[in-house]
Amino acid sequence: MIVAAMLPEFTVTHVVQFSETDMAGIVHFSNYFRWMERVEHAFFRSVGLSVSMAHDGRHLGWPRVSAACDYLGPVRFEDEVSLTLRVTKVGGRSFSYEVDFTVVGRPVALGKLTSVCCVLTEGKMKSIEIPADVRAKLTGSPARTTVA
Amino acid sequence: MIVAAMLPEFTVTHVVQFSETDMAGIVHFSNYFRWMERVEHAFFRSVGLSVSMAHDGRHLGWPRVSAACDYLGPVRFEDEVSLTLRVTKVGGRSFSYEVDFTVVGRPVALGKLTSVCCVLTEGKMKSIEIPADVRAKLTGSPARTTVA
Amino acid sequence: MIVAAMLPEFTVTHVVQFSETDMAGIVHFSNYFRWMERVEHAFFRSVGLSVSMAHDGRHLGWPRVSAACDYLGPVRFEDEVSLTLRVTKVGGRSFSYEVDFTVVGRPVALGKLTSVCCVLTEGKMKSIEIPADVRAKLTGSPARTTVA
Amino acid sequence: MIVAAMLPEFTVTHVVQFSETDMAGIVHFSNYFRWMERVEHAFFRSVGLSVSMAHDGRHLGWPRVSAACDYLGPVRFEDEVSLTLRVTKVGGRSFSYEVDFTVVGRPVALGKLTSVCCVLTEGKMKSIEIPADVRAKLTGSPARTTVA
Numbered sequence: 001m002i003v004a005a006m007l008p009e010f011t012v013t014h015v016v017q018f019s020e021t022d023m024a025g026i027v028h029f030s031n032y033f034r035w036m037e038r039v040e041h042a043f044f045r046s047v048g049l050s051v052s053m054a055h056d057g058r059h060l061g062w063p064r065v066s067a068a069c070d071y072l073g074p075v076r077f078e079d080e081v082s083l084t085l086r087v088t089k090v091g092g093r094s095f096s097y098e099v100d101f102t103v104v105g106r107p108v109a110l111g112k113l114t115s116v117c118c119v120l121t122e123g124k125m126k127s128i129e130i131p132a133d134v135r136a137k138l139t140g141s142p143a144r145t146t147v148a
Numbered sequence: 149m150i151v152a153a154m155l156p157e158f159t160v161t162h163v164v165q166f167s168e169t170d171m172a173g174i175v176h177f178s179n180y181f182r183w184m185e186r187v188e189h190a191f192f193r194s195v196g197l198s199v200s201m202a203h204d205g206r207h208l209g210w211p212r213v214s215a216a217c218d219y220l221g222p223v224r225f226e227d228e229v230s231l232t233l234r235v236t237k238v239g240g241r242s243f244s245y246e247v248d249f250t251v252v253g254r255p256v257a258l259g260k261l262t263s264v265c266c267v268l269t270e271g272k273m274k275s276i277e278i279p280a281d282v283r284a285k286l287t288g289s290p291a292r293t294t295v296a
Numbered sequence: 297m298i299v300a301a302m303l304p305e306f307t308v309t310h311v312v313q314f315s316e317t318d319m320a321g322i323v324h325f326s327n328y329f330r331w332m333e334r335v336e337h338a339f340f341r342s343v344g345l346s347v348s349m350a351h352d353g354r355h356l357g358w359p360r361v362s363a364a365c366d367y368l369g370p371v372r373f374e375d376e377v378s379l380t381l382r383v384t385k386v387g388g389r390s391f392s393y394e395v396d397f398t399v400v401g402r403p404v405a406l407g408k409l410t411s412v413c414c415v416l417t418e419g420k421m422k423s424i425e426i427p428a429d430v431r432a433k434l435t436g437s438p439a440r441t442t443v444a
Numbered sequence: 445m446i447v448a449a450m451l452p453e454f455t456v457t458h459v460v461q462f463s464e465t466d467m468a469g470i471v472h473f474s475n476y477f478r479w480m481e482r483v484e485h486a487f488f489r490s491v492g493l494s495v496s497m498a499h500d501g502r503h504l505g506w507p508r509v510s511a512a513c514d515y516l517g518p519v520r521f522e523d524e525v526s527l528t529l530r531v532t533k534v535g536g537r538s539f540s541y542e543v544d545f546t547v548v549g550r551p552v553a554l555g556k557l558t559s560v561c562c563v564l565t566e567g568k569m570k571s572i573e574i575p576a577d578v579r580a581k582l583t584g585s586p587a588r589t590t591v592a
Contacts, residue, residue, distance in 0.1 A: 018485060018495060019326060019478045021319035023200065023373055025271050028315050029212040030185070033178040034463045041462060045522075051462065052171065052521060064177040068216035074273065077319055077496060078489075123173050125222065166337060166347065167330045167472050171465035171521055178463060182315045189314060193374075199314065200373060225348060225467055226341075319496065321567050325508040326481070329474040348467065360473040364512035370569065419469050421518065 007087040008140035010043040016079045026074040033067055036099045036111045039083040043097075047137040055131060062115035063125055065094065069111045079103045090138050093117050093127045155235040156288035158191040164227045174222040181215055184247045184259045187231040191245075195285040203279060210263035211273055213242065217259045227251045238286050241265050241275045303383040304436035306339040312375045322370040329363055332395045332407045335379040339393075343433040351427060358411035359421055361390065365407045375399045386434050389413050389423045451531040452584035454487040460523045470518040477511055480543045480555045483527040487541075491581040499575060506559035507569055509538065513555045523547045534582050537561050537571045 014035055022028040044051050051062050075081060082102045089096040094116050101109035117134070118125040130138070162183055170176040192199050199210050223229060230250045237244040242264045249257035265282070266273040278286070310331055318324040340347050347358050371377060378398045385392040390412045397405035413430070414421040426434070458479055466472040488495050495506050519525060526546045533540040538560050545553035561578070562569040574582070 017478065017482055018318055019324050019481060022314055023317035023319065023321045024209050024211065024268065024273075025319045026211070029215055030178055030181040030315060033181060034461070037178070037463060038461055041522075050522065061172050063172065063174070063222070064219050066216070066218045067177055068214070070214045071212050074211070078485075078494065120172065125172075165330070165334055166466060167333060167474060169467035170462055171467065171469045173467045176463050182313065185315060186313055189374075198374065226337075226346065320505050320507065320564065320569075322507070325511055326474055326477040329477060333474070357468050359468065359470070359518070360515050362512070362514045363473055364510070366510045367508050370507070416468065421468075 006140065007090075008043070008047070008138075009084060009086050010039065010046055011082060011084040012039045012042045014038065014081045014083060016075060016077050016081060018077055021077050026076055027079075029069070029071060032069045032071075032101065032109055032111060035081065035083055035101070036067070036069070036085075036113055039085045039099055040097065040113070043085050047140075049134060049137055055134065059120045060131075060134075061118050061120045061125065062095065063118055065114045065116050067111075067113045069109055071109050073106070073108045075101075075103060075108050081108070087138060087140070088112075089114075090130065090135055092129055095130070095138060154288065155238075156191070156195070156286075157232060157234050158187065158194055159230060159232040160187045160190045162186065162229045162231060164223060164225050164229060166225055169225050174224055175227075177217070177219060180217045180219075180249065180257055180259060183229065183231055183249070184215070184217075184233075184261055187233045187247060188245065188261070191233050195288075197282060197285055203282065207268040208279075208282075209266050209268045209273065210243065211266055213262045213264050215259075215261045217257055219257050221254070221256045223249075223251060223256050229256070235286060235288070236260075237262075238278065238283055240277055243278070243286060302436065303386075304339070304343070304434075305380060305382050306335065306342055307378060307380040308335045308338045310334065310377045310379060312371060312373050312377060314373055317373050322372055323375075325365070325367060328365045328367075328397065328405055328407060331377065331379055331397070332363070332365070332381075332409055335381045335395055336393065336409070339381050343436075345430060345433055351430065355416045356427075356430075357414050357416045357421065358391065359414055361410045361412050363407075363409045365405055367405050369402070369404045371397075371399060371404050377404070383434060383436070384408075385410075386426065386431055388425055391426070391434060450584065451534075452487070452491070452582075453528060453530050454483065454490055455526060455528040456483045456486045458482065458525045458527060460519060460521050460525060462521055465521050470520055471523075473513070473515060476513045476515075476545065476553055476555060479525065479527055479545070480511070480513070480529075480557055483529045483543055484541065484557070487529050491584075493578060493581055499578065503564045504575075504578075505562050505564045505569065506539065507562055509558045509560050511555075511557045513553055515553050517550065517552045519545075519547060519552050525552070531582060531584070532556075533558075534574065534579055536573055539574070539582060 020031045084100045087097050096114040099111040116127050117130045168179045232248045235245050244262040247259040264275045265278045316327045380396045383393050392410040395407035412423045413426045464475045528544040531541050540558040543555035560571045561574045
C-alpha cells in the first residue's frame with residue numbers, strides 16, 4: 001500500500017538479559033511488550049518527541065488501547081534481538097505500529113500496539129486530537145525527512 | 149454457545165503493587181500479561197495440574213503462541229483487581245482462554261492467550277497432543293466437576 | 297532488646313510466580329526486593345497508612361536510602377514464601393525494617409531496608425520529620441495496639 | 445590500594461525505560477539490581493566468559509549470596525545511567541564487585557554484590573572452587589590483559 005510504504009520504520013537491538021528469562025530457559029513472554037515500548041520510545045526520540053512531554057503547556061501521554069504479540073519461536077539469554085517498528089496508522093487520536101522481532105534474521109515474534117494521545121491533568125487522562133506537529137513527526141511527513 | 153458455557157471459569161484477585169505502576173501513575177500495560185499468567189497457573193493448580201509438570205516421565209510446558217490485551221481504563225496502586233479466566237478452546241495441541249479484568253465490578257481490560265502443549269527435552273520444545281487426562285481437567289469434564 | 301521487642305511485626309505470604317523465575321530454575325534475586333516492598337506496603341495498610349498518601353494537605357512518600365538482601369538458599373516456582381517484616385528503627389526522618397523470608401519454616405533470605413519520609417511537590421522530594429501520628433502507627437505505640 | 449587498583453573495571457550505559465519508573469516518577473529501587481546484573485554480565489562477556497556457561501563438561505552458574513544498594517538521588521525516565529563495575533574480591537569460591545551508578549557524572553547509587561561459583565546438576569547447585577582460567581579472567585591477570 002502506497003501510504004503504508006511511506007510511514008516510518010525504526011530499528012533498535014536488544015541483548016537479552018538474564019532477568020528476562022524464566023525457568024523454561026527462554027525469555028518470558030511478557031518481556032516482548034516491554035521491548036515493544038523500548039523501540040517505540042526510541043522512535044519517538046528519533047523524531048524529536050518523547051512519550052512523556054510538555055506540549056503547549058499541557059502534559060501529553062500515550063496510554064495503551066490494545067497490545068498483542070504472536071510468538072514464532074523461542075528467544076534465549078544473550079540473543080541479540082532486532083526490533084523494527086513500522087508505523088501502521090496515525091489516526092485522529094490514536095497511533096498504531098507493528099514490531100518485527102528477529103534474531104540473526106530469523107523472525108521470532110510479531111507485535112502490535114495501539115496508543116491514544118492524552119492530556120494528563122492531575123492524574124486524569126483525556127484523549128485529544130494528535131497535535132499537527134506531533135502528527136507530522138509520527139508520519140514522517142516531508143518536514144521530517146531531512147532529519148531522518 | 150452450549151459447549152463454551154460448559155468450559156471452566158476461575159477467578160483470583162490481585163492487589164496492585166507499587167512496583168507495577170509507572171510514572172503515569174497507573175499500572176504499566178505489560179503487567180496485565182503477568183496477571184493473566186497468574187490466574188492461568190492458579191487455574192491449573194485448582195484442577196490438579198501445574199504448568200511445569202512431569203507427565204508419564206516427560207516434562208510438559210506451555211509456551212505461548214499469542215497474547216493480547218485490550219485496555220478499557222486505568223488501574224491504580226492498591227486497586228483490587230479481579231481476574232476471571234474463561235477457557236475458550238482446548239484444541240488438539242493448544243489451550244486458549246480469555247481473562248476479564250475488573251475493579252469493583254468495573255471492566256478495566258480483556259486479555260486473550262493461547263498456549264501450546266510441549267514436551268521439554270534438554271532445552272528443546274516439541275509440541276504434542278494434549279494428553280487425555282490433562283485435557284479432561286482443562287475442559288472441566290465430568291470427572292472433574294465434583295472437585296470444582 | 298526491650299524496645300525492639302515492642303516494635304511491630306507483620307507477615308504476608310507469597311506464592312512464587314513463573315515470571316519471577318529465571319533460566320537457572322530459581323527466583324531471580326531482584327524479586328526479593330519487590331517482595332520486601334510488598335510486605336512493607338501491606339504492613340502500612342494494616343496500621344491505617346499508605347506509602348502514597350495525603351497528610352495535612354501534603355503528599356507523603358518513602359524513597360529508599362538503602363536496600364540489602366542475604367540469600368540463604370534457592371526459592372522455586374510455586375513455593376509459598378512467608379515474609380515477616382520486623383520494624384527495627386523509626387528514626388527522626390527514616391524508617392528501617394528487616395524481612396525474614398522462609399519457605400515451610402526454612403529461612404531462605406534476610407532483607408534490610410531503610411526509607412526516608414518525604415514530601416513530594418511537583419515531582420521534587422524533600423525529607424521531613426515523620427509526623428507524630430504516622431510515627432505512632434509505625435512503632436505500634438499504645439494508640440495502635442487496639443487496632444492490631 | 446595497590447591490589448584493588450589492579451582489579452578490572454568495566455562500564456556500560458543504560459537509558460532508563462518507562463517501564464522502570466514508578467508512580468513516584470522515579471526509577472523503582474528494585475531495578476538497580478537488574479542493572480547491576482547487566483553490567484556484570486557484560487563484564488563477563490568482555491573477558492570471554494558467560495554467567496551461564498559450560499566448563500569442562502559442567503554447567504557453571506553464579507547464584508547470589510548478597511546484594512545491596514545505597515541510593516544517593518533519584519533517577520528518571522530517559523536518564524542515561526553510567527554503570528561502572530569494580531571487581532573488589534575474587535575469593536576461593538566467591539566473586540564480589542561494586543557498581544558506581546552515575547548520571548552525567550553525578551553519583552546516584554552504589555551497589556555491592558557477591559556471587560558464588562556453582563556447578564548446576566539437574567537443578568541442584570553445588571559451590572566449587574573458581575576454576576583457574578575463570579579466575580584469571582575475573583582478576584584481569586596478565587593472561588587477559590592482551591584481550592582487554
